[in-house]
Amino acid sequence: MRHRCQHLDGNGAVSRDALVFVGPIASVTLSRPVLKPEDVLQASSIQIKMLVDTGASKTVVDRGIAESLGLEPIRFEPMIGISHVPEECPIFFLSVAIGFADGPRTTSMTFTSEMVGMSTPPTPRPFNGLLGRDFLQFVRLAYDGPAGHCDIVANAADNTALYVHGAHTGNKRTQQRTVRKKSRY
Amino acid sequence: MGTVSEKVLQETKLFRAALPGLLAEHRGQWVVFIDGSVRSFHDDEKSAYDAAVQEFGPGTGYVIAPVSEMHPTPVTAAVMFGLSCA
Numbered sequence: 001m002r003h004r005c006q007h008l009d010g011n012g013a014v015s016r017d018a019l020v021f022v023g024p025i026a027s028v029t030l031s032r033p034v035l036k037p038e039d040v041l042q043a044s045s046i047q048i049k050m051l052v053d054t055g056a057s058k059t060v061v062d063r064g065i066a067e068s069l070g071l072e073p074i075r076f077e078p079m080i081g082i083s084h085v086p087e088e089c090p091i092f093f094l095s096v097a098i099g100f101a102d103g104p105r106t107t108s109m110t111f112t113s114e115m116v117g118m119s120t121p122p123t124p125r126p127f128n129g130l131l132g133r134d135f136l137q138f139v140r141l142a143y144d145g146p147a148g149h150c151d152i153v154a155n156a157a158d159n160t161a162l163y164v165h166g167a168h169t170g171n172k173r174t175q176q177r178t179v180r181k182k183s184r185y
Numbered sequence: 186m187g188t189v190s191e192k193v194l195q196e197t198k199l200f201r202a203a204l205p206g207l208l209a210e211h212r213g214q215w216v217v218f219i220d221g222s223v224r225s226f227h228d229d230e231k232s233a234y235d236a237a238v239q240e241f242g243p244g245t246g247y248v249i250a251p252v253s254e255m256h257p258t259p260v261t262a263a264v265m266f267g268l269s270c271a
Contacts, residue, residue: 076193
């Protein structure tokens with residue numbers, strides 16, 4: 001199963017330049033942490049773009065987005081930004097859903113994860129957060145520069161996601177199952 | 186009375202002050218910390234979150250934190266590499 005990060009130009013063609021200058025951008029859905037599988041479909045959520053950043057140890061999100069979900073921080077941690085001076089940043093606990101495709105089959109995997117909330121300048125930008133290594137530890141990355149895309153590859157059998165929702169295109173059948181065996185809620 | 190976020194920041198500072206005394210016996214565990222003291226210990230973060238929400242409700246000013254030393258973390262490696270061409 002893979003989530004493809006690629007940029008299309010005005011003609012609908014894959015842009016290798018955009019992958020170089022903007023980077024691999026993933027579309028994810030953030031929501032309040034889901035405690036039970038049935039909560040996944042009911043939680044208020046927001047869809048955002050996040051840059052896949054192997055240089056970031058922690059996943060970072062625009063603080064305003066986390067707060068728009070009604071979340072409060074679970075603690076603060078010192079983070080070093082461009083000022084090189086540690087600043088206290090809020091840590092949010094939330095769920096991240098990513099859509100994956102496996103041929104005609106589409107699946108959404110939900111991970112529950114910490115994110116660092118950071119204030120960002122109000123200038124337009126192509127992404128609202130960084131998918132760091134604390135999230136990437138659950139998946140594989142396949143960066144194909146010549147083809148102009150980067151795939152996030154996951155395997156439901158890895159037991160890394162909390163919940164997997166599968167939908168087969170065509171008949172709209174939906175499956176739901178919990179895949180984390182150690183932590184079932 | 187401050188915001189929940191301000192309370193969490195204050196509780197975070199109290200937790201850091203208590204951390205040296207917790208490390209010897211609880212290193213690697215997760216805590217729910219509120220009003221200046223540990224409310225409960227847990228094996229993982231999700232269990233701690235569940236317990237905190239069940240007891241206090243979502244986002245009411247508690248801290249959920251690992252019992253481990255806390256160090257400043259660079260947002261991304263590019264920050265540590267440098268941003269000046271001078």
